[in-house]
Amino acid sequence: xxxxxxRGQWMIWLSLALAMFLTxxxxxxxxxxxxxxxxxxxxxFWCLTLPERVGVFWGFGTGLTLxxxxxxxxxxxxxxxxxxxxxxxxxxxxxxxxxLWQQSFFVWVLLLAERLLTLWILGATGxxxxxxxxxxxxxxxxxxxxxxxxxxIQVERRMGES
Amino acid sequence: xxxxxxxALRRPGHPSTPTRSxxxxxxPRNATIKPLFxxxxxxxxxxxxxxxxxxxxxVADHRYHYLDTVRxxxxxxxxxxxxxxxxxxxxxxxxxxxxxGEAQLRLSNDxxxxxxxxxxxxxxxxxxxxxxxxxxxxLLGSSFEVGERVLIAEILAVDLDPYSQQVMINKGTNxxxxxxxxxxxxEAVMGQVIRANPFSxxxxxITDANHSLPVEVNRNGLRTIAAGKGPSQELELLYIPKxxxxxxxxxxxTSGMDERFPSGYPVARVKTVRQDPDNPFTTVxxxxxxxxxxxxxxLLVWSMDAKPSQAALAADTPxxxxxxxx
Numbered sequence: 001x002x003x004x005x006x007r008g009q010w011m012i013w014l015s016l017a018l019a020m021f022l023t024x025x026x027x028x029x030x031x032x033x034x035x036x037x038x039x040x041x042x043x044x045f046w047c048l049t050l051p052e053r054v055g056v057f058w059g060f061g062t063g064l065t066l067x068x069x070x071x072x073x074x075x076x077x078x079x080x081x082x083x084x085x086x087x088x089x090x091x092x093x094x095x096x097x098x099x100l101w102q103q104s105f106f107v108w109v110l111l112l113a114e115r116l117l118t119l120w121i122l123g124a125t126g127x128x129x130x131x132x133x134x135x136x137x138x139x140x141x142x143x144x145x146x147x148x149x150x151x152x153i154q155v156e157r158r159m160g161e162s
Numbered sequence: 163x164x165x166x167x168x169x170a171l172r173r174p175g176h177p178s179t180p181t182r183s184x185x186x187x188x189x190p191r192n193a194t195i196k197p198l199f200x201x202x203x204x205x206x207x208x209x210x211x212x213x214x215x216x217x218x219x220x221v222a223d224h225r226y227h228y229l230d231t232v233r234x235x236x237x238x239x240x241x242x243x244x245x246x247x248x249x250x251x252x253x254x255x256x257x258x259x260x261x262x263g264e265a266q267l268r269l270s271n272d273x274x275x276x277x278x279x280x281x282x283x284x285x286x287x288x289x290x291x292x293x294x295x296x297x298x299x300x301l302l303g304s305s306f307e308v309g310e311r312v313l314i315a316e317i318l319a320v321d322l323d324p325y326s327q328q329v330m331i332n333k334g335t336n337x338x339x340x341x342x343x344x345x346x347x348x349e350a351v352m353g354q355v356i357r358a359n360p361f362s363x364x365x366x367x368i369t370d371a372n373h374s375l376p377v378e379v380n381r382n383g384l385r386t387i388a389a390g391k392g393p394s395q396e397l398e399l400l401y402i403p404k405x406x407x408x409x410x411x412x413x414x415x416t417s418g419m420d421e422r423f424p425s426g427y428p429v430a431r432v433k434t435v436r437q438d439p440d441n442p443f444t445t446v447x448x449x450x451x452x453x454x455x456x457x458x459x460x461l462l463v464w465s466m467d468a469k470p471s472q473a474a475l476a477a478d479t480p481x482x483x484x485x486x487x488x
Contacts, residue, residue: 017243025247026319033324056208060216068236069243071330071357071364072323074229075219082216086209122325125224128371128392130325 008159047088059085080117251319327370350452
C-alpha cells in the first residue's frame with residue numbers, strides 16, 4: 001500500500017461521516033420512518049468502487065459506530081453492514097458492468113438484506129416488531145441510488161487527481 | 163498468496179492516469195489492472211469473523227451489559243457528529259427566539275408572571291400541607307423528609323434508533339449525572355438515565371418496552387407496576403386483580419418502591435380499563451402525563467436522603483420487586 005492508495009482516504013471517511021450525520025439529523029415528524037439508509041448506500045458505493053480498500057471490516061466498523069450513534073444494541077447494524085460489504089466486494093466486478101437500473105436493483109436487494117438482518121436481531125433480542133413501513137426506506141434507497149452514485153463518482157474522480 | 167508477484171503486477175498500472183475516458187458507471191480508473199490478489203485474509207474469512215464478532219457483541223451487550231465502557235469511548239469520539247446534528251435545530255430555535263416581536267414578548271412575559279403568581283399561591287398551601295403531613299406522619303411514627311436537587315438539561319435534537327424510546331440530553335457525568343437518575347419534565351416523570359458520558363447522556367423513556375416502574379393510584383394508594391408498551395406511547399399496568407378499584411381518569415404517581423424514582427411524582431392517567439374473559443387480570447392502559455415527544459427541557463433529579471422513607475414504607479408492607487431495565 002503506497003501513498004497513492006492512501007490518497008483520498010479522508011474522502012471516504014468524510015462521505016461516511018456525512019451519511020451518519022444524515023442518519024441522526026432530525027427530520028420532520030412523520031418522515032422519520034422513511035429516512036433512507038444513507039450509510040448502507042454510501043458503504044455499498046465504496047465497496048463496489050474501491051473493493052481493494054473498502055471491505056468487510058469497514059462495514060463492521062461503520063456499523064459499530066452507527067450503533068453507538070443511534071443507541072441501538074452494539075453489533076446490531078455491524079452485522080448487517082459487514083454482510084452487505086462482503087456481498088458488494090464479492091460481486092463488484094460483475095455489478096460494475098450492469099446498466100444503472102440493474103445496478104439499482106442489486107443495491108435494493110442489499111438494502112433489503114440489511115433490513116432483514118436487523119429485523120432478525122430485533123426479534124431475537126425481544127424488541128418490539130416494527131410496522132410494515134419498516135421496509136419503505138429500501139424503496140427510497142432504490143430510487144436514490146442513481147443520484148447518489150452519480151455524486152459519489154465525481155467525488156471519487158477528484159480524489160484520484162488531487 | 164504471492165505478495166511479491168502482486169506488488170509487481172499492481173505497481174505500474176495503478177497511478178491515476180491511463181483510463182480516464184472510461185464510460186460512466188462505477189468504473190474506476192484502475193479497472194484495466196485489477197488486483198487479482200488481495201492482501202491478508204480473504205473476504206469470506208473476514209465476513210465470517212465479522213459476523214461472529216457482531217453476534218458476540220450483541221449477546222454481550224444485550225445479556226450482560228459488558229460493553230458500556232466500549233460504548234462510552236466510541237460515544238466520546240463521535241460526539242462532534244452528534245453536536246453537528248443538533249446544530250441546525252438549535253440555530254433555527256435561536257433565530258426564532260431572536261425574531262420574536264416586542265408585543266409577543268410582552269404577552270409571554272405577562273402570562274409567565276401570571277403563572278408564577280398562581281404557582282406561588284399554590285405553594286403557600288403546599289407548605290402548610292407539608293407541615294400537616296409531617297405532623298400526621300410523626301403521629302404514625304414514620305417521619306420522612308425528602309430533599310431534592312434538580313438540574314435543567316436540554317434534549318438534543320438527535321434522532322436515535324426509531325424502534326426504542328430514548329432521547330439524548332446535553333448534560334453528562336461532568337454535571338454529576340449518574341446512571342439510573344430520574345428525569346422529569348414540567349408535567350411528570352419522563353424516564354431514567356441509562357448511559358452517561360462526560361458531555362451527554364441517554365435517557366430511556368417510561369414508554370420503552372424495556373422499562374417499567376412501580377406506581378400507585380393517587381386516589382386510593384393501590385400499588386402496581388407501569389410497563390412501557392413501545393412505539394404506541396402508552397403504559398400498561400401489570401397484575402391488576404379483577405376486583406381492584408381502578409377507574410378511567412385515575413392519576414398514577416410514583417410510589418418510590420424502586421428506590422430510584424422519588425415518590426409522589428405524577429406518571430400517567432388511566433385511559434382504558436377492560437375486562438378480557440381470557441385474562442385473569444384486568445387490562446389497564448394509561449397515557450403518560452409527561453409530554454414525551456414535545457418537551458425540550460427536562461429536569462434531572464438528585465434525591466437526598468430517601469432511605470428513611472423506604473425503611474418506613476418497607477416496614478408496612480412487603481414491597482414489590484424493584485422494576486428496572488433487565
